[in-house]
Amino acid sequence: MRYCSNNLFVIFSLLMSVLLIAGCKSTTVIDQYREAPTARVNKGESIVVLGRRHSSDHETEFDFISCVGKSLSEGGNGIQVIPEKLFVDSMYPWFETRTAPMDVKNLGKLLENPAIAKKFSDFRIRYFVWIDGFTERTDSSGSVACAIGPGGGGCFGFATWDDEANYEASVWDFNKLVLSGKISAETKGTSFMPAIIIPIPLLARVQANACRSMAIQIKMFLQQGGTQGS
Amino acid sequence: MNTSNPLTTGSHRALLIFFILLLLFSSGCTQSLAIKVTSEVPAPLINQIPLNIGVYYDEQFSHHVYRENSEDRPNWTIESGSSQVALFDQVLPSMFKQVQHVTSIDLSANISKVDAVLAPHIEEMQFALPRETQSGLYEVWIKYNIQLYSPDGSLIADWPLTAYGKSSVEFLKNRSAGLQAAIEVALRDVGAKLALGFGNVIEIKQWLADTIGECENYAVSNC
Numbered sequence: 001m002r003y004c005s006n007n008l009f010v011i012f013s014l015l016m017s018v019l020l021i022a023g024c025k026s027t028t029v030i031d032q033y034r035e036a037p038t039a040r041v042n043k044g045e046s047i048v049v050l051g052r053r054h055s056s057d058h059e060t061e062f063d064f065i066s067c068v069g070k071s072l073s074e075g076g077n078g079i080q081v082i083p084e085k086l087f088v089d090s091m092y093p094w095f096e097t098r099t100a101p102m103d104v105k106n107l108g109k110l111l112e113n114p115a116i117a118k119k120f121s122d123f124r125i126r127y128f129v130w131i132d133g134f135t136e137r138t139d140s141s142g143s144v145a146c147a148i149g150p151g152g153g154g155c156f157g158f159a160t161w162d163d164e165a166n167y168e169a170s171v172w173d174f175n176k177l178v179l180s181g182k183i184s185a186e187t188k189g190t191s192f193m194p195a196i197i198i199p200i201p202l203l204a205r206v207q208a209n210a211c212r213s214m215a216i217q218i219k220m221f222l223q224q225g226g227t228q229g230s
Numbered sequence: 231m232n233t234s235n236p237l238t239t240g241s242h243r244a245l246l247i248f249f250i251l252l253l254l255f256s257s258g259c260t261q262s263l264a265i266k267v268t269s270e271v272p273a274p275l276i277n278q279i280p281l282n283i284g285v286y287y288d289e290q291f292s293h294h295v296y297r298e299n300s301e302d303r304p305n306w307t308i309e310s311g312s313s314q315v316a317l318f319d320q321v322l323p324s325m326f327k328q329v330q331h332v333t334s335i336d337l338s339a340n341i342s343k344v345d346a347v348l349a350p351h352i353e354e355m356q357f358a359l360p361r362e363t364q365s366g367l368y369e370v371w372i373k374y375n376i377q378l379y380s381p382d383g384s385l386i387a388d389w390p391l392t393a394y395g396k397s398s399v400e401f402l403k404n405r406s407a408g409l410q411a412a413i414e415v416a417l418r419d420v421g422a423k424l425a426l427g428f429g430n431v432i433e434i435k436q437w438l439a440d441t442i443g444e445c446e447n448y449a450v451s452n453c
Contacts, residue, residue, distance in 0.1 A: 057367075058366070058367075093418070096418060
């Protein structure tokens with residue numbers, strides 16, 4: 001009896017190990033297009049990362065924008081990032097979903113308003129990073145059933161699901177009022193949840209990986225732009 | 231001496247757990263809804279029009295409650311009156327040199343010196359839930375009717391203003407939080423539309439031209 005129980009434990013452990021190694025993996029494909037050279041963000045200058053939310057069927061998640069901003073500001077070569085809410089509230093109503101400039105030419109038009117120009121100057125903005133995209137569940141299968149009774153409860157089953165994150169960042173050079181380039185990140189991952197009494201979620205952190213990859217690429221894009229300050 | 235039957239005690243415990251779970255499930259699945267909207271709209275960054283404006287909030291506006299009692303939406307109440315007043319009280323002082331609350335549209339017998347009286351009304355509110363639209367979004371539409379009166383009570387302009395707000399479905403964000411977030415976006419939208427679109431209403435363009443002589447600095451587009 002004890003032998004059988006040990007065998008079950010070994011099989012379960014092996015299954016979990018295989019799932020941990022082979023499963024809940026995510027892959028990210030980064031694509032970059034440079035339109036114009038970029039200059040390093042100097043000390044005292046900052047960038048602002050904003051989400052696009054004009055589409056009728058999706059909106060870029062606030063937590064994704066916050067994650068990219070936080071990742072950009074971390075590390076020894078971190079860049080000063082203005083939080084999205086602080087910036088949008090300070091510029092109200094010019095950066096709302098309906099009123100935000102859709103291209104860099106319209107950003108130039110906003111600067112004709114002295115009050116807006118002063119706010120930009122106060123923030124010492126060097127680059128605008130606009131991110132458009134979202135994370136969605138593309139497939140799911142399996143099921144986990146849970147039951148509770150007088151003697152206790154538990155779950156049994158196996159569920160798996162696929163998530164896909166697609167984001168594109170447009171970098172606008174505020175000093176030159178040009179589009180510097182675009183960076184896209186496409187992350188796919190499969191998560192598993194085996195349940196033998198206790199459900200154990202093995203999550204592919206698709207959105208988090210897309211965020212980290214996007215932030216690294218934006219940082220590289222800005223810091224290896226090929227020119228020195230303007 | 232304790233003579234209680236362990237089986238009986240166990241059954242009682244299981245029954246208790248069952249009823250607690252039943253209560254939790256039934257309260258979790260209830261379709262009724264009660265929201266008191268709270269929102270904070272920032273002060274707009276716009277040029278002030280050098281006019282003194284009175285603002286009149288009628289009872290329907292300042293205590294606005296959306297009620298619906300249908301099969302799909304039983305006992306829905308969404309109170310937004312105080313947030314609506316707070317929104318206009320935040321936006322209008324950025325738009326005009328001076329803003330004061332008035333208790334009537336007709337100020338002919340009043341000593342208040344205002345150039346016009348603005349009176350907002352809520353005509354309609356509509357909501358869409360993610361399960362209804364299969365979109366993964368909570369959506370809100372608020373249709374306003376804004377009226378501008380001269381101090382003698384005659385109508386200068388009357389224009390509709392529709393605000394839209396949406397909020398995506400997120401983990402641990404329930405229906406109340408989803409709708410609340412969408413309403414907040416809609417209130418920001420109406421503030422933006424009012425602040426940027428005021429000078430674009432044809433009758434107001436004319437009124438501004440007659441009253442202050444020019445309006446180019448106070449509107450988005452040339453007037």
